[in-house]
Amino acid sequence: MSRHLRAGERIVGTEALHGGITAEMRRLTIGTGEGGTRDLVLRTFVDPFFVEHAEDLLKTEAGVLPLLAGAGVSAPGLVAADPTAAHCEYPSLLMTHLTGRTVLDDEGVEARVPLLARQLVAIHALRPAERPREYVALTTADTVVTPKDADAAAWAAAIDVIREPAPPYEGRFLHRDFQPGNVLFDVPLPGPAVPRITGVVDWVQTSWGPADLDVAHCSTNLALLHGPAWGLRFAEAYEEAGGVLAAAASERLYWWVRDALAFSEEVQSVGRPWREAGRKELTTRVVEERLDAYVTALMDALG
Template sequence: MTTEDALAWVERTVGPARVVGELLGGWTSTMLALETAAGEGLVLRLMTREPWRTHGAALTTRESEVQRMLADTPVAAPRSVALDADGSSCGHPAHLMTRLPGSVHTDRPSAADLRSMVAVLVGIHEVVPTIEVRTYQSWAFEAKYVVPPWSTDDGLWEAAFDLLRTPPPAYEPTFLHRDFQPRNLLWSGGRVSGVVDWVETSTGPAWLDVAHAASNLAVAHDAEVAETFAQEYAGRTGRERQPYLEVMDLVGFLPPPGRPGFLTLPQEHAGAEAWLRLALGRL
């Protein structure tokens, strides 16, 4: 099946629609910005990339269910419109949703930006799920415990792997976005206008969302930005920092054997090691 098949499904669902463009930055899916004849903005997720496509039915179903639940909360998330979870109509697992205003910012965030991010994350963590939400899964599984070839301190990574071979800390279950990071935030008028990409939503320790955002900030910018974000969240919520989870999240960026790595630039490597060093130093 082709994109034309997917668009035919969209038109059977909402009427005539045209492709405005492709949204960039996602790792798992082809994301098409659409506009209906009435001028309504929509987004079509086509889960085209492996290994996510293999699990696409569960991922798109989760996103649809979570978005429907969030419609009754203050969280600025897209609203689910239609679902082709098995891809029988579109050729790939597909989810049609509303398009939120705003755009992704990749520039170094200011202190005010970081405070805005924290405020949004606090709001997500205040959600009490009214549907069943799965328990989080660690992305730092044993097969990834291989020192990366770009390492400048192999002992640092070995210490991280040794830590993760011990049990994680106990936690109070909290509603998590699970992929909260700058690429999944939309900005408009100097504020966060929306949070997208709800396929990994879980319950788990609140600090895991903080850790994931901090890891992304460290590799995209530097450990100082990551530290400012984490401190802002801790100061606002009073939650205790969890360096174990910071280590776990950062190690999750390493590739499984035989797969290309997510971190490819020297700046990303330096940021990852600097953040890992800080996290281990807090234990």
């Protein structure tokens, strides 16, 4: 890390940052030559699965972060990247630190959802000179894991939806993991002031695809964090903010169900960072129950 610091600087402290699933995150406090400090953030892939895919993921983020500078979307600045662990023990990326914090509490969600929607509309409006890679959807009808005691009929119908070919779409610049855990807020003390978004992080999955896919992903996260009604509400907020979704209900259903079903394969890992952040009540069982309720609500609303 010291090779990428300014003259006279050195690392004087580190702090683990919680809330992520795919990587270890650390805030590095840098002592400056003038006696002050500044912060950087180090992303490190240590899980064997993500180490295997780290080169592609970190090269994507290293390429995207400079494109976002001055584009109207607040994101970290790239300092250095080591996608193949040529210099670090594990594949890593060093970036600037953004102010703000993730907010996952139920309290205040009604004020944050419109802000999230407007931020996602701004991301989808980006038109970089070089288009990112096409989106990847790994879930298949054969890999879905139906939760215990789930509504079997609703899940069978949802699985049948993603057996069909993907509907046509107009491509957009996608974050691909846009959700409350990757959005930083400045939350004022109790009073009339409203929160504001200070930045969006974790751009390793950036790709090109349907806006519905990003909306679906944030909707599923909101449904599991705050209840199924908030998952359905986010799509409305996105359109109210000027976003455009698929015109046909059947097309929307395809993307939204595809994302929700993807969570069934990793439900045990999804709730862990939320519990670490203070949402102790979001046990694996609670997350499963909310996922079942959300899939059922999607099928009732659009199926």
